[in-house]
Amino acid sequence: AQSVTQLDSQVPVFEEAPVELRCNYSSSVSVYLFWYVQYPNQGLQLLLKYLSGSTLVKGINGFEAEFNKSQTSFHLRKPSVHISDTAEYFCAVSDPGSGSARQLTFGSGTQLTVLP
């Protein structure tokens, strides 16, 4: 079974500073990778996904992530954060071979807090 490790549970950062949220997964075979964002008292929304092709994936709200197969990582980055980016961010992985979204595995989440 897949596992996902989000290395930082809390990341405080000042407004307009860059941020990187780290995600590592366990499998060395093909994977699909996702980042979701959860704003307070809301459900999760898809931020971006990697299915195949270019290893640099651009998402909504200026976020991007880079798939690194050798490092089994999918770190999320933003060059300049805003107060409105304060939220919890979840990395998730699924197995293309399973053919089923029930195999989607979520990380434990990283709370990003943007400070004024």
Added chain:
Amino acid sequence: NAGVTQTPKFQVLKTGQSMTLQCAQDMNHNSMYWYRQDPGMGLRLIYYSASEGTTDKGEVPNGYNVSRLNKREFSLRLESAAPSQTSVYFCASSVQGSSNSPLHFGNGTRLTVT
């Protein structure tokens, strides 16, 4: 667009009581899911419905039952609530149940069992 709608938003139960969490989606999606979210544990899949008329267990199904009433609606039932079921419950849907289909989530039901 409403997307995925969950009711109720909040609920407090006593141990042993039963209740049903309702979920409806208006995106004509085939697959629907129930997750629970606990602090520091991410989301864990309770039950899953690949299409109307089918349901399947996820990672943590014990103590729960589900009904896929039609293509739009997928309910989660707690027959005899326990304090360990205190959690935030999310319903989600996807166009199809394949491993590359993004999920669309409702806003959650916050359940406390005393």
